[in-house]
Amino acid sequence: MQEAFLRAYQAFPRFRCTDGKAWFLTIVRHVCFSLLRKRRRHDAEEPFDEELHPPDASHDTEAEARELKALRSGLLRRALETLPPEFREMIVLRDLEGLGYKEVASVTGLPLGTVMSRLSRARDRLRDAALALSRKENLA
């Protein structure tokens, strides 16, 4: 965060008349991802494999809704932290920071259609992760 503010401050003379919040978040994102890359090089973290974690296909939507409403506090937040960064940022930018799809697209440099589908999948994944976590803790 500190790094991001410094970069923003240093780059301020280049900043021209667009959306300040989106502009700043673009820098934050850039700094975060370069830190992540650095860390990954050290840990040689395994890349997320879509094949190993196929999205859960069938849902009993009503039961799920009840479960979601009754999640222990902080659980959703912990589930969010388990998502791969590409999905986590969708939730953070749209749902936590309240950016519009177009702004998310401009911050992440992704096409609008990708933002729409990835955000939706990010919410799916977050739901699956939260429910899995919740069931595990209830068993323990």
Next chain:
Amino acid sequence: MSCHNHEKNSPLLDAYLDGELDLSASLALEEHLAVCPECRARMESRRVLRDAIREQIPAWTAPAGLEARLRARLRAEEPASAPGLLVRLKTLIEPLRRPWAFPALGIGSAVAALVLGGLFLSSRPSDPLLDEAVADHARSLLVEHLTDVASTDQHTVKPWFAGKLDYSPTVVDTAAEGYPLTGGRLDLLDRRPVAALVYHRRKHAINLFVWPTAETSLRGKLGKKNGFYTFGWSKGGMNYLAVSELAEAEFLDFVKLIQQRTEESPAPQALP
């Protein structure tokens, strides 16, 4: 909308809940929801999920001492009297003298609880009409719902609006000049349904909104928002507002062309 695979509809439902679908896609979805209980249930569960995310995950707050550490680092890297600081102050202050440049100053309060008073100013809303037009344009690209009536023929596009609007927009064809008309769409702007004419330049879409100058009239002015250019003007009792991601020169070329051609064709009439 197809209903074979409900899982696939999630992005559409999410976009609808987020208010990011354009008018006609929303209407189509609502029509479908009215007859499809499965999709209604799915929509409800998407709503619960989205609300849970927003309510249960608190916004991040800046760690204690961040501001102090930042100020210390800035002081270390750059003495307060350095010319760099002056330049930056100037950059901050200059837009204040030009009222149209207000949206420039972002950050501050808005960046969810990253409280750093004084370093930056918070953002101002820009012209709501232009914001709305840009959002309409972006939405029309989002769900590949650029056109309700796809036709390169102005004589097909113009009558299509009859019965849907209380006025008849002038539709000119600029294909010969490299900006072919590709269709029309009904959209919502300025608190009323308006005609959106869709033109293309290579792969880039241009939305041209046309509606009567009842309350708003536009002064010919180029604007830029989220990477889209806007140009609005009023002529013969009609407002014209063009939005596109085209490069500035081509965009202005298109605007000029439409201005010339709408002057040549008979003035649009309000229907009784």
